[in-house]
Amino acid sequence: MSELIVHHHQQTTLAIDPADGMVNASLLVKRFSGRNPVEYLMLDGTQPTLASIAENNGKPLTSHWQDGRLRSSRRPEFLRELTAAGIMRQKPGTVDGHKAAAPGVAGNGVRDFVPGLWIHADLAAGLARWAECRGESWRPSPLAEFVEQVLAEQTAGKASSPKGAPESAAESFAGMVNAATLQNLRAMDQLMIDGGLSFTERQQTLHARLEQKAQQRGEA
Known part of the structure; x- marks a missing residue:
C-alpha cells in the first residue's frame, strides 16, 4: 500500500x-x-x-x-x-x-x-x-x-502535479483552519519535508498538532 x-x-x-x-x-x-x-x-x-x-x-x-x-x-x-x-x-x-x-x-x-x-x-x-x-x-x-x-x-x-514536487500535507487542512494557523502548518510541514518525512507522516503529525491545540483550548 x-x-x-x-x-x-x-x-x-x-x-x-x-x-x-x-x-x-x-x-x-x-x-x-x-x-x-x-x-x-x-x-x-x-x-x-x-x-x-x-x-x-x-x-x-x-x-x-x-x-x-x-x-x-x-x-x-x-x-x-x-x-x-x-x-x-x-x-x-x-x-x-x-x-x-x-x-x-x-x-x-x-x-x-x-x-x-x-x-x-x-x-x-x-x-x-x-x-x-x-x-x-x-x-x-x-x-x-x-x-x-x-x-x-x-x-x-x-x-x-509536477513529478518530484513534494505534496503539501498542510493544504489538507485548508478548509478547517484560519489563515494564520494554516501558515503555521505550512511552516511545520516544510520542516518535516526537509527532514525527509513522508506525506502520510507529515499529515498525521499536523493533524495530531491540531487535535492537541483544540484540547488545550477546551481545557482553558
Missing part, C-alpha cells in the same frame, strides 16, 4: 490509497453507529455500480449475484468475488487505531488509517450518502459532496 492521502471532514476521516484510488470504507463510516460498509455492498441498488467497476477491471461478476437472496445466503463467496474483481480488499488491524511515531517525530504516535475494508473510489460517495442519510437518498449529504469533491481534485491533481 502506498503512502496514504488523508482528508478530514468534521469528525470523519477520508483515507485514499493513491496507488489505485481506493478509499478506506470502514474509516469513512466509523462515526455512524451501526453502519457497516459491507451492508452497502450487499444492497440491490449498489449492484449496477459493482457490475460496472468489475467490467471496467476486466473481471465481470457472475450474473447470478443479481439475486439478493443468493448474495445473502452465499455472502462470503460474493465478497471473495468482489475482492478478486478489484472492488474491495480487507486490511487487518484496528480501524482508526494507533501506531508508534516515525523515527525522528516527536509524540506518542499517530492514528493508523490502514486497517479496515477498502473499496473502489466509485463507491465512496454513495457509501457516504448511505451512512449519513440512513439510506434515505433524497436527503442532502454534505459528507458525500465532500468525498466527491476530494476525489475529483485527486484525479485532477494526478494529471497536473
Whole structure:
C-alpha cells in the first residue's frame, strides 16, 4: 500500500490509497453507529455500480449475484468475488487505531488509517450518502459532496502535479483552519519535508498538532 492521502471532514476521516484510488470504507463510516460498509455492498441498488467497476477491471461478476437472496445466503463467496474483481480488499488491524511515531517525530504516535475494508473510489460517495442519510437518498449529504469533491481534485491533481514536487500535507487542512494557523502548518510541514518525512507522516503529525491545540483550548 502506498503512502496514504488523508482528508478530514468534521469528525470523519477520508483515507485514499493513491496507488489505485481506493478509499478506506470502514474509516469513512466509523462515526455512524451501526453502519457497516459491507451492508452497502450487499444492497440491490449498489449492484449496477459493482457490475460496472468489475467490467471496467476486466473481471465481470457472475450474473447470478443479481439475486439478493443468493448474495445473502452465499455472502462470503460474493465478497471473495468482489475482492478478486478489484472492488474491495480487507486490511487487518484496528480501524482508526494507533501506531508508534516515525523515527525522528516527536509524540506518542499517530492514528493508523490502514486497517479496515477498502473499496473502489466509485463507491465512496454513495457509501457516504448511505451512512449519513440512513439510506434515505433524497436527503442532502454534505459528507458525500465532500468525498466527491476530494476525489475529483485527486484525479485532477494526478494529471497536473509536477513529478518530484513534494505534496503539501498542510493544504489538507485548508478548509478547517484560519489563515494564520494554516501558515503555521505550512511552516511545520516544510520542516518535516526537509527532514525527509513522508506525506502520510507529515499529515498525521499536523493533524495530531491540531487535535492537541483544540484540547488545550477546551481545557482553558
